[in-house]
Amino acid sequence: MTDVPDPAVGVVIAAVGAITPHGGSAEALWEGVRAGQVAIAPVRRLPMDQYQTSVGGEVTEPCKPGYDYAPGSDTRDLSLDFALTAAEEAMASSGLRVGADIPAERWGVAYATCHAGWRSAELALRQVQEGHAPDWHRYTYVPPHAGAEVLSAAFGLKGPALSVNTACASSAHALAHALEVIRSGAADAMLVGGSDAFTESAFAGFSSLWSLSPEPAAPYSKDRCGLSLGEGSGMLLLLSRQTAERTGAPVIAELLGYGLSADGYHPTAPHPEGEGAARAIRAALASSGLVPDDIRYVNGHGTGTPKNDSAESNAVRAALGAAAERTALSSTKSMIGHLLGAAGAVEGIVTVLALRDQVAPPTATCAGLDPQCGLDPVAGTGRPMVLDTALSNNFGFAGANATLAFARPGGPGAPASGIGPDEIVVTGFGVITSAGEGAEALWDAYAGGRRQGVAEDGLRLARAEFDRSAAGTARERRRMDKVSQLAVASCRAALAAAGADGDEAAVAATGVVLGTGIGPMESSERFTVPVLSEGARAANPGVFPNTVFNGAAGHVAMALGTKGPTSTLTSGHAAGAAALGVAYDMLRAGRAERLLVPAVEAFSPAVLEAYRSIPLFGSAAGRRYTLAEAGIALVLERRSSAQRRGAPIHAVVLGHASASDACGIGRWDPSGDGVERAMRAALDRTGLRPHDISALWANAAGLAAADRPEQAAAERVFDLDRVRFETPKRVLGEPIGAGAHLSAVLAVGAWRQAGTRRPVLINSSSLGGTHTSLVLSPAPLPVTESGR
Structure with a gap:
């Protein structure tokens, strides 16, 4: 057989794009994060009078992508618009041309989301309740795969098209699967990322679980009381190293490996000792040829809920051992909120740019570290730090855990050789x-x-x-x-x-x-x-x-x-x-x-x-x-x-x-x-x-x-x-x-x-x-x- 995966195939990140509460670009996201600016504020687009909170990480930047995914209809879906906007930036930043530099058939998409087009579903259901017939196009925006097919069509990408939905770990999973697509030889390039927009259901649901903070979330803090929801999109362009060298594409960082696991514990709560998350972290290290002493920074899941933050800290300690006490663990969610299905991609972008600029991002709202967390949260603003490698954690409902391992170009670590081909x-x-x-x-x-x-x-x-x-x-x-x-x-x-x-x-x-x-x-x-x-x-x-x-x-x-x-x-x-x-x-x-x-x-x-x-x-x-x-x-x-x-x-x-x-x-x-x-x-x-x-x-x-x-x-x-x-x-x-x-x-x-x-x-x-x-x-x- 000719499809044996080659773990020696290096996979690099050539470009990134984002639209978040910090603005309409990846650089705006990074500048806001490294400065410790909190973009969690009163939400204006939805009525907020019945929830635990009135604040969230809302995208206020105008969002007008160029691709019309519903000709003949004036309906749009914000999660799709976010995804297209972030993708337009990533594709333009790469300088690569579909068909000329990389054949369209060798360029795929891996798209992730938690709620997909559920805002469109809400609008359609409300119209039905009011006795009106909704525009049928709204229904076509609801499935998660609509995003993958919109991105494929917008840029003419004819390779593999995947969509992933593992709740808050969705786009971390998309990056993991895209890595395997490239290593298997099925594609040379993958446009990968996630997107989610605010929905009434999400605010009502997290409120019903008493999970929302009335103030901007304060991950790892002793007085934390819940999470802040956010919205937006992040997109990363992955290439095989050979393709990057052949095309002269920029290389921001390398994606070395990943770890996935299941808690098998509870529909919403993590295992209190972080047992499943620790297995994901260990697997990410093993798949990347890294050891705990190689890790100095972890971009944490860090939602700000009492159970999540302590469980994650326990997981990092269990996986890294003594090295955990020398490792910074910070939360991007403290500044832009929890972007749900887009969180893994957006936080991956932050991790990649941290490696580029040698700055550990902060947990901006951390005040008074909870001793049950206890690791270094990089409180306040970004900290200059020598960073060769970094991990990014994302954990979701239903016990879905994911950890990604990144490195600066030419940094340590190498894809593990695996255990040999097998039928x-x-x-x-x-x-x-x-x-x-x-x-x-x-x-x-x-x-x-x-x-x-x-x-x-x-x-x-x-x-x-x-x-x-x-x-x-x-x-x-x-x-x-x-x-x-x-x-x-x-x-x-x-x-x-x-x-x-x-x-x-x-x-x-x-x-x-x-x-x-x-x-x-x-x-x-x-x-x-x-x-x-x-x-x-x-x-x-x-x-x-x-x-x-x-x-x-x-x-x-x-x-x-x-x-x-x-x-x-x-x-x-x-x-x-x-x-x-x-x-x-x-x-x-x-x-x-x-x-x-x-x-x-x-x-x-x-x-x-x-x-x-x-x-x-x-x-x-x-x-x-x-x-x-x-x-x-x-x-x-x-x-x-x-x-x-x-x-x-x-x-x-x-x-x-x-x-x-x-x-x-x-x-x-x-x-x-x-x-x-x-x-x-x-x-x-x-x-x-x-x-x-x-x-x-x-x-x-x-x-x-x-x-x-x-x-x-x-x-x-x-x-x-x-x-x-x-x-x-x-x-x-x-x-x-x-x-x-x-x-x-x-x-x-x-x-x-x-x-x-x-x-x-x-x-x-x-x-x-x-x-x-x-x-x-x-x-x-x-x-x-x-x-x-």
Whole structure:
């Protein structure tokens, strides 16, 4: 195979861009931060009379990006505008030209957000409450992946396009995944960052948890009482070092490595000793070739809540040991507030510029250090300091932890060599669909041509019903929405099928990489609708933690005890395929031995109303197209790990590739160029030729605008007289982000039933032209079956 990741590939940061409460550029951000200027002030854009606080880090700089992502509509979304503004600065600052200096096909996007376009959802829901029909474009801004596809289209970037939503750690995860994309050889450049804008739901939610400070937050201080929310965007341009040298691009710093982990402890509170966060810090050091004595500065998560700051300080001590007492730990949030999904990128920019200028940023509002924190917070203003390396911490709801390791150009540290190449195999399945529970029920429905779903008010829907007790006790399930219950139940079944459920150590070492396109819309709607109609007093603190997209992954970790790397990919209808690709890259790089990869989707009333209102799903299409709920989990594992455990091996994941049409929200290239590039790249990276493939498991689901381009591309790549063209979604429905998982389970069933044991290719595409192709091969038959 040709896709072995090369950890020796250096990844550098060539340019940055930002729009924050400090102004409309990265330099304005840095100048405000190093001077210790607090930009947390009374919020003007939203009514603030019902919350714990009236202050926040509001962006007041005019924001007018050049790209029009909704031609024909006068609606905009502020989180998208923030992202475009920051990206315009980063792209211009690099001096690089797409297509001329770096081919568009070798330049990708990794976008992160916590609330995505939820402000647009609030405005649409309020219009519905008032008896008006919202502009349907607003619904298209809500999914996190809209940001990735807007950025791809705005700059013509046709490489991999990912979107990540791990709450407050989102853009740190995006940087980690982009690093692996470049090291795997799938791209030479990645535009990476995050964006979030104020929402009424966020203020109401954090108020309901009594987490907001009435004054600007004072992280690490003995009198701290809560966090300050902020908004804005940060973008970083990552290049392989070879690409930077070839193009003469500037190099501000290096991104050496990262660490990800799960607390598996509580939906909102960190482990009090920082146990999970410490594992993320240690993993970042290990992946970067660093030791604790190399670290003199950590840009902390530092929210200002009593539990977070002491837990983080404990984690830094646990990870760095004696070196922690010589390490500065400061919080950028003291000056601009907590930018949620954008925090990792913005604080990464601050860390990078601190290395450039050799100044440790301050915790501007720290007065009277809490002895339970106890580390040096750099109180007041920035401090000149010799800095060769630095860490940046970001920890999120549902126990998602991330630490990034940066270095000045030519500084110490080097990517760790990993643990050597190994095949990635599938050792277990957990399947819940409208056809029933288990892989056999799914296969029987498909083989029997039993079309799923029934017509419901203009849409054809296939709902998944299952034994809810598999998700936990009645008391445990009360904390979960349906998408979380699907995740826990399918993951529990997959672990059992993989023979890992009784091995406590194996389960603890297992990570979770979840894919979802709809995500927690049931909980988000349940939380937001009362807030919009009755005000913040109607905010339900029991529901709010489930409004983050990674909430389902957090419930898996808490229910099953998984504590390995965790992340959540939100690439729309291609989310599950993106999760499989990210998991594959992490396993190949030695970041884990075993990963649970669930893809889960469940409907809510507002989600279905959004689908009905979007012209793409008009009445004619609605009769041909079925939306389906699903919870399908795969266990991906390094072959060496599976063999040590004596685990069953159902398939080998040979590789994957992604490509973007770069046409914008809800638009495909009608020629099928993007999906063709994804298929050809997947074959190239696995060393296969088209005639080596026995079946193409297509994305086709009954929408002509997407099906016809894929069909045309398939006819150019394959001889369809010799390669089966399977269209399972036309029978079983489109399970949104679980489509790749659906096809993978069916492909294994086909090998068992038909006996044609040759590789297959699986296509999965978002509705905005993000395409992922995966290549699966059957596991070699045991000697007793093969006769050898």
